[in-house]
Amino acid sequence: MEPLSSKRKVLDVKPLNFWERAYLPAILKGLGITISHFFKKDVTIRYPEQKREFSENFRGMHSLKRDEEGRERCTACGLCALSCPAEAITMTAAERQVGEENLYREEKYAAVYEINMLRCIFCGLCEEACPKEAIYLDGDIVPTDFLRKDFIYGKDKLVEAPLNQ
Amino acid sequence: MEVADILIKFGLIIVIFLISLLVAMYSTYAERKVAAFLQDRVGPNRAGPFGILQPLADGAKMFMKEEIIPTRASGLLFIVGPSLAIMTACIGSAVIPWGQSIEIAGRVIPLQVTDINVGILYIFGVVSLGVYGIMIGGWASNNKYSLLGAIRAASQNISYEISMGLSIIALLLVTNTLSLKEITEQQHGFWQNGYFSWNFFKQPLGFLIFMVCAFAETNRSPFDLPECETELVGGYHTEYSSMKLGFYLFAEYINMFISSAVMATLYFGGYNYPFMDWVAAHAGSNISAILGVVILFGKVFAFIFFFMWIRWTIPRFRYDQLMNLGWRTLIPLAIANIVLTGLVITFLK
Numbered sequence: 001m002e003p004l005s006s007k008r009k010v011l012d013v014k015p016l017n018f019w020e021r022a023y024l025p026a027i028l029k030g031l032g033i034t035i036s037h038f039f040k041k042d043v044t045i046r047y048p049e050q051k052r053e054f055s056e057n058f059r060g061m062h063s064l065k066r067d068e069e070g071r072e073r074c075t076a077c078g079l080c081a082l083s084c085p086a087e088a089i090t091m092t093a094a095e096r097q098v099g100e101e102n103l104y105r106e107e108k109y110a111a112v113y114e115i116n117m118l119r120c121i122f123c124g125l126c127e128e129a130c131p132k133e134a135i136y137l138d139g140d141i142v143p144t145d146f147l148r149k150d151f152i153y154g155k156d157k158l159v160e161a162p163l164n165q
Numbered sequence: 166m167e168v169a170d171i172l173i174k175f176g177l178i179i180v181i182f183l184i185s186l187l188v189a190m191y192s193t194y195a196e197r198k199v200a201a202f203l204q205d206r207v208g209p210n211r212a213g214p215f216g217i218l219q220p221l222a223d224g225a226k227m228f229m230k231e232e233i234i235p236t237r238a239s240g241l242l243f244i245v246g247p248s249l250a251i252m253t254a255c256i257g258s259a260v261i262p263w264g265q266s267i268e269i270a271g272r273v274i275p276l277q278v279t280d281i282n283v284g285i286l287y288i289f290g291v292v293s294l295g296v297y298g299i300m301i302g303g304w305a306s307n308n309k310y311s312l313l314g315a316i317r318a319a320s321q322n323i324s325y326e327i328s329m330g331l332s333i334i335a336l337l338l339v340t341n342t343l344s345l346k347e348i349t350e351q352q353h354g355f356w357q358n359g360y361f362s363w364n365f366f367k368q369p370l371g372f373l374i375f376m377v378c379a380f381a382e383t384n385r386s387p388f389d390l391p392e393c394e395t396e397l398v399g400g401y402h403t404e405y406s407s408m409k410l411g412f413y414l415f416a417e418y419i420n421m422f423i424s425s426a427v428m429a430t431l432y433f434g435g436y437n438y439p440f441m442d443w444v445a446a447h448a449g450s451n452i453s454a455i456l457g458v459v460i461l462f463g464k465v466f467a468f469i470f471f472f473m474w475i476r477w478t479i480p481r482f483r484y485d486q487l488m489n490l491g492w493r494t495l496i497p498l499a500i501a502n503i504v505l506t507g508l509v510i511t512f513l514k
Contacts, residue, residue, distance in 0.1 A: 042207050
């Protein structure tokens with residue numbers, strides 16, 4: 001047959017010689033390999049006690065940030081929701097009232113901000129889209145739950161804890 | 166026989182029985198630990214420090230699990246199967262000499278349940294009875310795959326028993342006796358009359374054949390066809406659950422312990438160890454005997470470790486390869502070994 005490329009290699013299968021057919025040298029070699037692992041350090045991480053550190057660019061649960069004075073940064077512009085390929089983010093905007101200047105940084109803020117964690121693919125586009133540096137995926141792994149509705153995270157779970165706490 | 170003698174024998178039987186069970190129990194733990202270490206893992210470490218309570222937890226789990234008996238299984242035989250397996254595994258220990266005699270208050274206590282003069286034949290008989298446990302279990306399950314597995318396991322056991330028996334004959338030519346006690350006594354010390362006294366040095370090929378057959382007889386690793394659920398539907402214990410399955414698995418571990426003890430006794434000098442006469446002269450014969458028991462158990466544990474080491478090294482045989490090895494390699498080799506031994510004995514002695 002015409003070779004398709006110059007990389008063709010003819011395999012040459014020799015019949016096994018006596019020691020190869022006797023298996024024993026190969027078995028002894030194998031035993032040597034396994035016993036060397038007996039004395040090696042184990043590579044496992046003892047999980048519940050010991051946790052493996054995530055890499056620095058790990059994307060975990062979202063958090064809505066506050067500024068230096070403890071005010072919510074989010075202005076409910078909707079760019080994160082727009083950029084979200086999984087359409088996991090929904091929000092309702094509201095106007096800041098007089099006396100709430102210490103709560104929200106701008107005149108507009110998100111009254112409701114929800115992320116459906118079952119839809120989120122942790123791509124990080126919301127993070128990139130945000131002009132106010134208000135959302136980051138810097139949290140831990142999203143915890144498990146039993147009901148689908150519990151995976152829709154509202155502001156109670158997303159907003160960072162206030163500064164003075 | 167006096168009452169005291171009977172009581173001593175009875176105590177010895179109980180002690181050996183309990184030790185067999187304990188060793189088998191902790192073999193399951195050791196197996197998992199050894200497996201873990203050979204694979205750079207940690208192994209069981211939840212129950213107790215280093216997981217040493219794991220066998221108890223496993224046992225509790227086995228007893229608590231639901232017992233499922235197939236609808237049309239033959240009721241009595243289904244229960245008899247695992248009982249036979251574990252019973253035959255346990256009674257093999259009766260003829261193994263665990264140590265030299267101990268003298269307490271003028272009474273000589275032999276550390277062997279019974280020194281019958283057909284010791285090896287007794288062990289062979291008991292081992293071949295083990296096939297019944299497997300066969301009955303597979304038959305009573307009323308499942309064709311179990312039956313096929315049982316036939317597979319039984320024919321494996323029987324095939325390898327032939328070469329095992331043949332490999333022993335060469336040893337018997339050397340030792341001139343069937344009594345395990347006498348065979349052990351002949352391997353006294355380590356260096357005797359200018360040569361190594363352990364039978365391993367006189368019968369290396371015989372030992373190799375015997376060991377391979379022991380692996381096959383105990384259904385251990387390269388020959389562990391009943392354990393490959395994914396490829397072969399397990400085998401004779403497919404329909405078993407809870408402690409009945411536990412008994413089958415446990416019987417395997419007891420078998421492993423007993424066959425290790427037999428190998429240590431036949432080929433590695435049993436309770437004999439280098440400089441035993443010096444120890445007996447300086448520290449007393451009782452100390453020497455107890456040290457001998459410890460040494461024997463050391464050898465047994467080394468063999469058990471070897472069983473496990475092999476398990477995580479060599480891949481499982483295919484069934485035709487297994488039969489090929491048994492019938493076309495080991496049996497001719499064993500016969501050649503007999504001829505060779507005979508020639509050496511005839512012309513050199």
